[in-house]
Amino acid sequence: MPKLRFPASLSGTKAVAATVKRWLKNPGDLLAKGDLLVELEVDEALIHIEAAGAGTLGTILAGAGVTIALGGDLAELSDAPAPVTTPSATQSTPSQNKAPAMSNSSAPSGPVTPVLMPQAGNSMEEGTVLKWRVKVGDQIALGQILYEVETDKATVEVEATDAGRLARIVAPEGTVVPVKQPVAFLAASDADVDAYLGGSREAVAETTATQVVEETRNSKLETRSESAVSAPASRTESGRVKASPAARKIAAERGVDLASVGAGSGPEGRILSTDVASAKAGARLAKPASSPAAGPGGVIRRPMSKMRKAIATNLQVSKQTVPHFYVTLTIHADPLFAFYRAQKPATGCTLNDVVLLAVGKTVGEFSAFRSRIDGNDIVEHPAANIGVAVSVEDGLVVPVVLNIERLTLAQLAAESKRVVESARNGKIENMGKGVFTISNMGMLGVEDFSAIINPPESGILAISAVRESVLVKDGAIKAGRVMTMTLSVDHRVVDGALAAQFMAKLKVLLESPEQLIG
Amino acid sequence: MSDHFQIAVIGSGPGGYVAALKAAQLGASVAVIEKHHLGGTCLNYGCIPSKALLSSAELLHQLQHSGDWGVSVSNVAFDWAKIQGRKDKVLAANRSGIASLFKGRKVTLFQGLAKLEAPNKIAITSEKAAAQTITADKIIIATGTTPVRIPGWPDDPAMVCTSDEAVHWQTLPKKLLIIGGGVIGCEFACMMQAFGVEVTIVELMPGLLPGLDKDLGDTLAGIFKKRGISIHLQVKVNDLQVANGIAKAILSNGSTIEADRVLISVGRKPNAKSLGLESVGIATSPKGFISVDKTLRTSVKDHYCIGDANGLCLLAHAASAHGVVAVENALGHQKDFIAPIPGAVYTFPEIGGVGLTEQEAAEKQIPISIGKFPLARLGKAMATNHTDGFVKMIRHRETGELLGAHMLGHNATECIAAASALLQQNVSMDDVAETVFAHPTISEAIKEAAEDALSAGLHLPPRKVIRVPALV
Numbered sequence: 003m004p005k006l007r008f009p010a011s012l013s014g015t016k017a018v019a020a021t022v023k024r025w026l027k028n029p030g031d032l033l034a035k036g037d038l039l040v041e042l043e044v045d046e047a048l049i050h051i052e053a054a055g056a057g058t059l060g061t062i063l064a065g066a067g068v069t070i071a072l073g074g075d076l077a078e079l080s081d082a083p084a085p086v087t088t089p090s091a092t093q094s095t096p097s098q099n100k101a102p103a104m105s106n107s108s109a110p111s112g113p114v115t116p117v118l119m120p121q122a123g124n125s126m127e128e129g130t131v132l133k134w135r136v137k138v139g140d141q142i143a144l145g146q147i148l149y150e151v152e153t154d155k156a157t158v159e160v161e162a163t164d165a166g167r168l169a170r171i172v173a174p175e176g177t178v179v180p181v182k183q184p185v186a187f188l189a190a191s192d193a194d195v196d197a198y199l200g201g202s203r204e205a206v207a208e209t210t211a212t213q214v215v216e217e218t219r220n221s222k223l224e225t226r227s228e229s230a231v232s233a234p235a236s237r238t239e240s241g242r243v244k245a246s247p248a249a250r251k252i253a254a255e256r257g258v259d260l261a262s263v264g265a266g267s268g269p270e271g272r273i274l275s276t277d278v279a280s281a282k283a284g285a286r287l288a289k290p291a292s293s294p295a296a297g298p299g300g301v302i303r304r305p306m307s308k309m310r311k312a313i314a315t316n317l318q319v320s321k322q323t324v325p326h327f328y329v330t331l332t333i334h335a336d337p338l339f340a341f342y343r344a345q346k347p348a349t350g351c352t353l354n355d356v357v358l359l360a361v362g363k364t365v366g367e368f369s370a371f372r373s374r375i376d377g378n379d380i381v382e383h384p385a386a387n388i389g390v391a392v393s394v395e396d397g398l399v400v401p402v403v404l405n406i407e408r409l410t411l412a413q414l415a416a417e418s419k420r421v422v423e424s425a426r427n428g429k430i431e432n433m434g435k436g437v438f439t440i441s442n443m444g445m446l447g448v449e450d451f452s453a454i455i456n457p458p459e460s461g462i463l464a465i466s467a468v469r470e471s472v473l474v475k476d477g478a479i480k481a482g483r484v485m486t487m488t489l490s491v492d493h494r495v496v497d498g499a500l501a502a503q504f505m506a507k508l509k510v511l512l513e514s515p516e517q518l519i520g
Numbered sequence: 521m522s523d524h525f526q527i528a529v530i531g532s533g534p535g536g537y538v539a540a541l542k543a544a545q546l547g548a549s550v551a552v553i554e555k556h557h558l559g560g561t562c563l564n565y566g567c568i569p570s571k572a573l574l575s576s577a578e579l580l581h582q583l584q585h586s587g588d589w590g591v592s593v594s595n596v597a598f599d600w601a602k603i604q605g606r607k608d609k610v611l612a613a614n615r616s617g618i619a620s621l622f623k624g625r626k627v628t629l630f631q632g633l634a635k636l637e638a639p640n641k642i643a644i645t646s647e648k649a650a651a652q653t654i655t656a657d658k659i660i661i662a663t664g665t666t667p668v669r670i671p672g673w674p675d676d677p678a679m680v681c682t683s684d685e686a687v688h689w690q691t692l693p694k695k696l697l698i699i700g701g702g703v704i705g706c707e708f709a710c711m712m713q714a715f716g717v718e719v720t721i722v723e724l725m726p727g728l729l730p731g732l733d734k735d736l737g738d739t740l741a742g743i744f745k746k747r748g749i750s751i752h753l754q755v756k757v758n759d760l761q762v763a764n765g766i767a768k769a770i771l772s773n774g775s776t777i778e779a780d781r782v783l784i785s786v787g788r789k790p791n792a793k794s795l796g797l798e799s800v801g802i803a804t805s806p807k808g809f810i811s812v813d814k815t816l817r818t819s820v821k822d823h824y825c826i827g828d829a830n831g832l833c834l835l836a837h838a839a840s841a842h843g844v845v846a847v848e849n850a851l852g853h854q855k856d857f858i859a860p861i862p863g864a865v866y867t868f869p870e871i872g873g874v875g876l877t878e879q880e881a882a883e884k885q886i887p888i889s890i891g892k893f894p895l896a897r898l899g900k901a902m903a904t905n906h907t908d909g910f911v912k913m914i915r916h917r918e919t920g921e922l923l924g925a926h927m928l929g930h931n932a933t934e935c936i937a938a939a940s941a942l943l944q945q946n947v948s949m950d951d952v953a954e955t956v957f958a959h960p961t962i963s964e965a966i967k968e969a970a971e972d973a974l975s976a977g978l979h980l981p982p983r984k985v986i987r988v989p990a991l992v
Contacts, residue, residue, distance in 0.1 A: 007991040014986045021887065021917045023975070039990060043889060043917070047984040048975050054989040067918040069887060076990060248921050248948030274946045275919040347884050 003060070003078050006039070008051065010073040017044035021069045022076075029077075031059045040076060051076065065256055114198035115164045117148065117186040119179040122158050122235070122261040128180045129153050131173045140168045142188060145254045149185070163257055164188055170195045235261050236271030244268075248275035265470070267343075309397045320457050327493040328452050331505045333512050335468045335483040341515035351415035354390075354442050357465060359414050359518050360511040362386045362406025365438050368504050370496045372437040374458040380495060389436035389456065390418060392425045400439055400456060401425040402432035411519055444468060450486045460495040463508075464488045485512075525551040527850060528642055528656035530634045530795070533560020534567075535827030535839030536662030537618050542847045544625035551654055552627055553634040553644055558618040559611075561664050561828075562836040568614055569687040570707055571866055572607040577714035578868045584714075588905050598715065600692055607687070630654070636796040640822055643796075658822050658850040661802075661810060662843065663795060665788035665828040673784075674762040680782045683708070693717055693781035697769055699757050700786035701728040703865050706740060708783055710867040713749050720750040720777055722757055722769065724786075732863060733877035733926040735912060740867060740928065743908055752777075790829055805831060814856045816846040824850055833861050862940040864933035869908045872936025875924030875943050876914055887917040891949075891973025893965045893980070895929045900960035906930035911969040913939075915949040922949050925966065935963040949973050 008020065020042035027039050033053040042049040060078035064070045119129050129151035136148055146162045166188030173185035187195045236244040243260040245253070246268060252275050253260050266273030306314065342353045349355075365371045365386040373382045386407040389400040401421040406414060421431040438460070441453045444467040453464040466486045473482040487508070491501045511517055526548035529536045536552060537559065543550045557564045576598065583596045622629055632646030640659065645651045667682030674680050681689075683704050696712050698705045701723030709719045721728070721744075728744075728751065729737035741751055756772040760782065769777045790808040797804060803811045803819040809831030816824050824846040827839030838861045848855040865871035881888045891913040895901040901909075909929030916923050925939030942952055953971045957964035971977040 004992055009988050009991055012986060012988065014984065021889075038987075043975055045889070047986050050985055050987040051990045052987060054992055067920065069918060073991070079992070246946040247951045248919070248946060251948055251950060252920065268946060272946075275921045275948060276916075278919075347886060 003080070004057075005063070005078055006051075006053075006059075006076045008042075008064075008070050008072060008074045008076055012049065012072065015044050015047055015049075017046075019069050019071045019074075020044045020049050022064050022066050023048070024066055025062060027059050029059055029061055033057050033059055042070075067252065112190045112194040114169070114187050114189040114194050115166055116184040117162070117164070117188060119151065119173075119181050119183055119185055120160055120259060120261060121181040122151075122153060126153050126181055128178050129158075130178050131175055131185060132157065133175055134171060136168055138168055138171060142166055142168050144257065158261060161259065163259060166190075235263060235273065236265055243273065244271060245273035245278075246275060249273045249278045251275075252278045307396050309394075309399075313397050316457065317454050320454050324455050324457060325493040326452075326455060326490050327496070327498060327501060328488055328490055329498070329501045329505050330450065330452075330486065330488045331509055332484050332486045333509050334473060335485040335512075338485070338512050338515055339468060339483055341518075345411055345519070349410075349412035349415050350419070351411050352418075353468065354440075354444075354465070355411065355415045355418050356515060356518065357442070357512065358388060358390065358403065358418060358440060359406065359409070359411055360508055360515070361438070361440055361463060362388055362403075362409070362414070363511060363518065364504060364508045366407035367507065368500065370500055371461050371491075371504060373495055374437075374460055375492070375494055376458075383437045385437070387432065387436050387438075389439035389459075390422060391439060391441035391453075392422050394426060399425050399430050400433075400436065401430045402434075402436040404432055404435060438462070440465060444485070450488060452488045453490055455490050455492055460492040461501075462490050464490070523652065523654045525549045525628070525654060525656045527551070527658050527660065527847065528553065528654060529660045529662055530642065531560060531662035531664055531827075531829075532558045532618065532629075533662060533664050533827060533839060534562045534836040535664070535829075535843045536560065536660070537621070538840040539660050539662060539826060539843030539847050540627045541621055541625055542844050543851070544627050546847065546851055548847075548851060550625075550627045551630060551656065552622065553630045553632060553642065555631075555633045555646075557611075558615045558629075560662075561666075562839075563614050563618075564611060565684045565687055567836050569607050569611060570683070570704075570711070572610050573603065573687065574707065574711050574866050574868070576603045576606070577711040581714040581868060600715070601690075604688070604690065633794075635794065636800045636802075639800050639820060658824065660843070660846055660850065661792065661795065661818070661823065661825040661829055662827050662839065663791045663829045664839075665790050665834060667784065668787045668789050669784060670760070670786070673760045674767075676762055679762050679765075679767055679780070680760065680784065682784050686783050693779070695779040696720070696781050696783060697722065697767065697777050697779035698783045698785060699760075699769070700784065701725075701737075701751065701753070702731070702785060702787075703729065703863075705783070705785040706744075706865060706867055708785065709744060709749050713744075713747050718748075720752070720779065722752045722755055722771065722777065724754070724756050726754050728753070729865065729871070732865075732871070732873055733912060733924070734879055735910070736865075736871050736873065736926055736928050739908075739910065740865075740871065743869070788828065788834060790831065792829055807831070815849040815854070816842055816857060817849065822850075832857075835861060835863065837861065860940060860943045862936050864936065866933060869906065869929050870932040871926075871928050872932040872934075872939075873924070873926040874936055874940040875922070877924060877926065878912075878914060881914060881923065886923070888923065889915050889917045889973050889975070891915065891969040891971065891977065893968040893972055893977070895962065895965055897979060898960075898962065898965050898968070900962050900964070901930065903960060904930070906962070911935075911965040913949065913952065913966070913969040913973045915970075915973040920948040920950060922947050922952055922970075925969075927966070929962055929965070931962050935966065938963055939966055 023041045023043050025040045027033065033056060035053055035055050037053045038050055039053055040051050057079045060080035062077045063075045132150040132152050134149045136142060142162045142165055144162060144165045147159045148162050149160050151158050151160055167190060169187050169189035169192055171186045173179045179185050189195050245260050258278055260273055263273050263277055265271035266277040268274045338356060342356050345351050365388060369382050373380050385405045387402050387404045388406055389402045392399050392401060401424060403417050403421055424431050436459060439456045439462045441462060442465040443451060444465055448466045450466050451464050453462045455462045468483050468485045470481060471484045473480050489501055489505055527543040528551045529540045530553050532552050532554040540550045540552045562568060580598055583593050586593050630644050632644040635643045637643045641653060641655050643653050667684055669675060669682060677685055686708060692715055695718045698709050698719060698721045701721045705721055706728055709721050713719050727734055727737040728741045744751060757769045758772050759770045761768045765780060767779050767782045792810060801820055802823060805811055810818055810825040810829055812818055812825050812830045816826055818825050826842035826846045828834045841859060842857060845855050845857045860874050862872060862874035878890060893911050895909040896907040901907045912926045914924035922943055927936055949970050953967060953974055955967060957967050968977060968979055972980055975983040
């Protein structure tokens with residue numbers, strides 16, 4: 003996939019990076035040589051990037067507000083009008099800048115975009131379509147209000163996250179629709195919708211079954227990948243999400259559904275522009291590679307990819323040979339959250355980075371967590387090299403951050419960012435050098451889960467969402483943020499009491515995070 | 521008179537009296553203890569008297585330049601006694617204003633010195649009445665600050681003065697040395713120069729008005745120099761001697777400055793030394809400011825501290841805002857103190873600022889873009905001959921949010937309110953640029969500067985554009 007990149011050098015300015023101000027073309031637009039594409043700013047000037055030749059603009063990789071370095075990726079180019087994407091595939095850390103390769107659809111029909119019932123709040127399971135504000139045949143613009151839906155909490159106006167022609171409504175007023183299921187379809191013609199519904203129903207069902215976690219573009223679980231705040235968005239009495247004017251603007255520009263940003267950091271949960279800016283837009287997900295024809299009874303057989311085979315083998319060995327033992331602990335997460343917010347401007351850290359630093363220090367202290375079985379020996383490793391589970395298009399990879407016991411928060415933030423981005427681009431850093439792994443599914447709203455140990459390591463820590471809950475202290479009830487973590491250990495190497503001590507120490511560090519930089 | 525109250529406020533300055541009125545409005549029984557005049561520093565020694573004097577000074581300054589407006593005035597003169605007299609009347613009116621507000625809400629006023637005997641217990645002593653003790657469910661400490669004097673320097677209050685004496689000077693000096701070029705020093709310099717005093721400012725930091733955005737102090741210094749005010753920057757006064765009616769300051773760069781009066785405006789220190797904080801266990805910082813949390817509660821439950829006394833923001837309007845928040849918290853509603861506080865300097869031209877300065881953004885490594893609009897290009901400024909100054913707007917380059925606004929110009933202290941209100945709503949710079957300001961006004965420079973922060977200023981030369989093809 004060819005990419006449009008920021009020039010590698012610029013005359014007329016000393017700047018080595020520029021911030022994108024606005025795009026003047028949209029994905030799907032046809033480009034002619036010389037067309038003005040995007041405006042960026044540096045201190046002393048504006049940078050106007052024009053198209054070098056003809057083509058079609060694909061996915062935008064550096065949106066408004068993103069700072070990119072010389073030579074950095076701006077967008078993808080496609081040869082054909084941008085293909086539509088369907089809900090599927092695992093992305094536990096959605097990235098605004100990474101777009102998986104667009105697959106070629108073999109179907110001759112035009113692109114169809116489903117409009118899905120959004121999940122406005124973590125407890126929402128279904129919604130009742132109350133009133134359609136648009137009708138079949140209308141040309142829908144991004145951000146336009148499509149319909150009103152009633153949930154158990156409130157009545158919500160649903161905004162369009164895609165533009166296009168409304169071709170079919172499949173959930174008339176009064177219908178109850180489960181979240182992430184289609185209520186309508188955008189397409190150039192009705193025939194396209196028929197073809198789409200005929201061919202891809204099986205594919206969607208299949209992927210739902212095989213993937214670990216499902217995320218759809220339209221429902222946009224826009225929780226911040228760094229700090230998975232899962233409190234629902236704060237609303238006014240009329241159901242409008244409370245957000246500042248700046249936040250609304252950025253959300254509209256980036257295609258972010260304000261309802262899924264969750265409670266913001268402004269007064270009374272008001273969403274501020276900084277909350278939206280750190281929420282990453284859902285990755286543009288590809289339709290699964292050309293679906294093989296359905297066999298008898300609609301059953302489809304596909305060979306496993308290399309990655310899928312590797313994951314299957316590894317985890318099966320782990321579960322069948324390693325005696326797993328689990329310890330769960332819930333921490334009071336307000337100090338952690340505040341610490342992360344305070345450190346973020348200077349270090350660029352994510353919430354997960356702070357947790358990773360705490361885990362690194364604790365693994366450094368507890369030698370059993372840096373050890374593995376080899377025959378009749380236990381081999382202890384000196385460094386706290388910790389793997390970070392990263393979800394990629396077809397499964398899961400674990401790049402490793404080395405020597406966390408020696409890193410400052412700023413260094414860790416830079417390194418973790420580097421290895422994660424590298425992993426998404428296909429290169430797994432320091433593979434095989436880890437002694438321990440962390441897996442964070444907090445950004446997906448998960449409250450508690452137990453992870454499978456990555457052999458030959460002796461432990462893995464599963465980190466769940468930072469969520470608002472009831473805290474009880476000295477008999478008094480108050481509201482606050484909590485975060486649940488579950489440790490899985492190999493009981494041949496780590497005994498229960500030691501596992502409990504590890505978690506207790508980790509809890510102390512995470513509840514008083516100033517110690518991490520003292 | 522009952523001796524138990526739901527809320528007792530120590531001090532009746534802009535923090536204390538507002539807290540008392542708010543508590544009464546919310547239905548509590550309120551006592552205020554004031555050792556001196558109602559209104560505290562703001563009313564008696566600070567905001568009000570200085571602005572009264574400055575208004576006379578500004579009128580005088582304009583009359584001295586009336587020819588610019590085509591108006592000729594002969595015999596421009598002033599009567600210092602009359603100016604002081606007007607100021608005194610203003611003060612008296614304000615004091616009785618507070619007294620009647622208290623009466624209207626049935627706030628009980630105790631005239632005397634308060635001392636904390638034990639938690640929730642205040643002893644009140646005065647020369648005029650018998651000593652008495654009151655108790656209160658909650659106590660709000662609003663004891664303020666006083667100007668710093670330098671120990672070891674001559675303390676003849678007629679010659680070595682602080683702002684407390686300066687606002688009430690019965691005669692004007694010929695040559696005035698102002699030590700400290702912060703807000704108070706600059707306001708007095710501006711005022712006194714207009715009244716014909718030869719003014720010299722000595723400041724320790726590299727610029728006037730340290731603490732504000734640097735461009736403001738630098739531009740003001742240029743304006744002051746044109747008016748004949750001498751300014752010495754990055755210089756310390758090592759010693760001050762007074763003899764035969766002449767004050768002599770020996771500077772760290774070796775030079776000496778002579779004057780017949782000195783104004784020390786180097787800062788303010790908290791007043792709470794004799795309040796008896798130790799008997800209750802209220803914690804203070806090393807400088808003596810009372811430590812408070814976000815709800816303005818001290819280290820001891822039921823005891824709150826607002827205004828200058830807690831050191832958070834030494835401005836009257838901050839004290840009043842604190843007062844309201846502290847009372848809400850004391851009466852059981854949870855409220856944090858969060859609003860942005862604008863700063864104002866009443867020189868002519870005025871200065872107003874709110875939010876992040878350019879220097880703070882650099883320290884915190886926040887990526888920003890800056891928009892600036894000089895008033896010299898503004899219609900209203902040109903039409904009314906008030907062309908000194910500029911508006912500077914600071915925008916977060918990645919989120920687009922308005923982070924700060926800083927202005928020097930005619931009526932800047934009024935104009936900054938628009939920026940302050942917008943900042944409180946977390947608007948984006950685009951929101952500011954899209955706001956319609958009336959034309960012709962000085963405040964529309966805020967919109968112009970906002971446009972410039974977006975590289976889209978229409979009334980400024982176009983930003984340089986570097987146009988290049990993308991790499992594929």
